[in-house]
Amino acid sequence: MENAIGAGSRPSWRRGHGVWPWFALLVAIGVLRATNRYLVDVANSHPSLFAPKLIDELTGSLSFGVFLPALFLMLRRMPRTWLAHAGLFLALSVAQTSVMIVFRQIVFRAAGMPEFAYLPTRWRYLMEMPTQLFFYVVIVAGVWLFDRYREGQARELRAAQLESALSEARLDALRLQLNPHFLFNTLNAVSELMYERPRVADEMLSRIGELLRNTLSASSHEHSLAEEWRLVSLYTDIQRVRFGDELDVQVEANPSLDDLRIPFLLLQPLVENAIEHGGSGDGRRVRVDASREAGRLTVRVRDDGGGAIARPGHGIGLGNVGARLRHLYGEEAGVRLEPVVGGGSIVSVWLPARRWEAA
Secondary structure (H helix, E strand, O other): OOOOOOOHHOHHOHHHHHHHHHHHHHHHHHHOOOHHHHHHHHHHHOOOOOHHHHHHHHHHHHHHHHHHHHHHHHHHHHOHHHHHHHHHHHHHHHHHHHHHHHHHHHHHHHOOHHHHHHOOHHHHHHHHHHHHHHHHHHHHHHHHHHHHHHHHHHHHHHHHHHHHHHHHHHHHHHHHHHHHHHHHHHHHHHHHHHOOOHHHHHHHHHHHHHHHHHOOOOOOOOEHHHHHHHHHHHHHHHEEEEEEEEHEEEEEEOOOOOEEEEEOOOOOHHHHHHHHHOOOOOOOEEEEHHHHEOOEEEEEEEEEOOOOOOOOOOOHHHHHHHHHHHHHHHHHHHEEEEEEEOEEEEEEEEOOOEOOOOO
């Protein structure tokens, strides 16, 4: 029988601090059985001495306890067959009864009651078997149930670890989807300026490099809102180089919210959508703000030039943001795109307001 628990999870009887609870249990069993025998005699109007019964039961339970470590070990290594169990039980019964008889001889003589000691006989061995069989079955069932419980725990742990790894892989895939999308758009903008405005293109490349260094150095899927504002600022600087005075981006950062956590680079695709698809000419106005209410952090990205219907291109950014929020926070987070009366659109992102603690 294979060890279902493993070397790192050995039962408590193999550790020093587990010996005394087992000893106390065996003593308790012996005392209870001796008390039961004594009360039966009293009820039958045949009162007898309590001490011999107590010695009988204590020597019986403690001699059985001597073999418990070997029994637990054999139950995990022997084949799971009736024949193997029958052989193990018979060996245990003979060994335990022999030790018990010797133990009783010593204790009764030491207690000055040699008349209660008895020599080994065939009937004595047979007489002890029913009690031994009961405890053997209880122990076998207990070991089996304990092993099934530990195996279930191990399966649940493996499933949780696998789910966590899968979730991390999905989040990484979403980030990999985000970065090339951002890089393609910005490099495409650089290519448009390279020949007509080479200095502007060079400045954009420098700022893109700084933003990418921050992106690639990130080791977590979350960071503080203050750090997210910094990355948004780097990105809008890149776009200001591209659009010049045509672009007006205002970020209303609330310092009291700076230590709240938010997914890494969550706002960049939303700001990009607002800039790229929310206006034209000199009408590219974007407003970003955050607020906290009832344990929820809400971030809004609004543009003034997109009209009542969002232009094509919002899908990739919104889909990516929504998927990341679902993986990280489940039903506690979400994203919504709504038209604004009078023109433009607003994207609202909400998530649990939890503090960021750097590792």
